[in-house]
Structures are given as structure tokens and as C-alpha cells.
Amino acid sequence: MHSHVGHLALYSAIVAVFFAALTQRDRREQLRFAALAWAGMTGGVIVLAYLMFPFPR
Amino acid sequence: MPNPSGRDVQDMRASATRTVTALVLGWLVPGAGHAVLGRLGRAGLFFAIVMGSFGLGLAHDGKLALYTDQDRVLTALQVVANAGIGPVDAIARSQVYGDVTYCRPETTDPRYKRIVDTWRARQRSLVSIYGTAYLWTAGLMNILLLFDVWDIAVGRKG
Numbered sequence: 001m002h003s004h005v006g007h008l009a010l011y012s013a014i015v016a017v018f019f020a021a022l023t024q025r026d027r028r029e030q031l032r033f034a035a036l037a038w039a040g041m042t043g044g045v046i047v048l049a050y051l052m053f054p055f056p057r
Numbered sequence: 058m059p060n061p062s063g064r065d066v067q068d069m070r071a072s073a074t075r076t077v078t079a080l081v082l083g084w085l086v087p088g089a090g091h092a093v094l095g096r097l098g099r100a101g102l103f104f105a106i107v108m109g110s111f112g113l114g115l116a117h118d119g120k121l122a123l124y125t126d127q128d129r130v131l132t133a134l135q136v137v138a139n140a141g142i143g144p145v146d147a148i149a150r151s152q153v154y155g156d157v158t159y160c161r162p163e164t165t166d167p168r169y170k171r172i173v174d175t176w177r178a179r180q181r182s183l184v185s186i187y188g189t190a191y192l193w194t195a196g197l198m199n200i201l202l203l204f205d206v207w208d209i210a211v212g213r214k215g
Contacts, residue, residue, distance in 0.1 A: 001117075001184075001187075002183060002184060007187045010113075011187075011190065011191070011194070014106060014109065014110050014191075014194070015194065017102075017106060018103070018106050018107075018198055021099055021102050021103065021106075022201065022202075022205055025215075
């Protein structure tokens with residue numbers, strides 16, 4: 001897979017599920033935590049990418 | 058101060074043995090530490106996540122770090138992140154480099170060209186940066202799992 005966005009989504013999913021299982025005990029809480037962590041990571045990166053857009057290297 | 062009874066000492070020894078066993082097995086096989094402590098569901102999930110991340114790392118030409126004298130701190134941290142996953146990292150190194158090596162060989166070493174050429178070829182790959190992130194993440198996740206196993210074994214986590 002060569003897609004940046006694809007890897008962003010996949011990597012975020014792996015990390016989100018891992019920390020949900022590690023830190024939460026209740027299944028419902030795990031799902032909620034994983035969804036929030038995944039959305040936070042992917043959304044945060046996309047927002048950051050747009051904020052950096054006006055600044056060339 | 059009360060002396061522990063023979064029974065208490067036996068229990069403490071059994072508990073210490075179980076903790077050490079869980080930690081060692083947890084490093085050898087991701088998730089095995091949780092299995093030893095009776096958390097089979099989580100053990101299976103952690104095994105799948107950590108080994109899945111490791112497999113993605115290898116499939117995407119992730120770099121298996123080599124310690125060098127030129128950049129001691131960073132390369133040492135990279136090697137620790139890789140080695141956190143356990144012996145499977147050594148197996149991967151033997152397959153990728155043809156040798157279980159954690160240090161960049163000297164230029165006079167006959168293995169130098171083979172190992173460094175392989176390392177550079179992986180670095181040049183377009184997907185290597187993703188693969189390296191997956192590899193480091195797998196090792197670091199397994200190290201975090203060992204801390205979790207410790208917390209469960211000593212009763213800090215229910």
C-alpha cells in the first residue's frame with residue numbers, strides 16, 4: 001500500500017485498538033475509546049496537514 | 058514486625074515465579090504474559106495487534122535498526138524499539154541481513170557490504186518510512202504490554 005491516508009487510517013486503527021484494550025475493561029468503553037482515539041489521530045493529522053499547507057518547505 | 062508464616066513465604070515465592078514467568082513469556086511471545094495471568098481474550102488480541110504491526114513493518118521494507126558509533130543514542134533507542142518484540146526480531150534479522158546482527162559492522166568486516174547494502178536498499182524503498190514506524194510501534198507496544206503484565210501480576214491492576 002502506497003497511500004499516505006491509507007497508512008494513516010491503518011496505523012491509527014492499530015494504535016487505537018491497542019490502547020483501548022490496554023486501558024479500558026468494559027467492552028463498550030473500549031469501543032468508545034478506540035473510536036475517539038482513531039478519530040483524534042486521523043482528524044488531528046489531517047487538520048495539521050491543512051494548517052501546514054500555506055508554509056512551503 | 059510480624060514474621061511471615063511458612064505458607065506466606067510459599068505464596069510469595071509462587072507469586073514471584075508467576076510474575077517472572079509471565080514477563081519472560083510476554084517478551085518471547087507478544088500477549089503470552091497476559092495468557093499466563095489468565096487473560097486469554099486480551100492475550101489473543103494483543104498477539105494479533107503486535108504481530109500484525111510487525112508483519113506490516115516487514116512487508117513495507119521497515120528498517121531493522123543497526124547500532125552505530127556515529128549516532129549512539131538514537132540508534133540504540135531504535136534497536137531497543139525493534140528488540141522489544143522479542144526473538145521474532147532476531148529471526149527477521151537473520152532473514153533480511155542473513156545474520157542476527159544489531160550493530161553496523163566495521164568496514165573491514167566481510168559482512169559489511171551485504172548488511173549495509175541490504176539496509177540501504179530497504180531505506181531507499183518508497184514505503185520504508187511506513188514499515189519502520191510499524192516495526193518500532195510493534196516493539197514499543199510489546200514493552201508496554203510487559204509493564205501491564207507487571208501491574209496485573211503485582212495486583213496494581215485488577
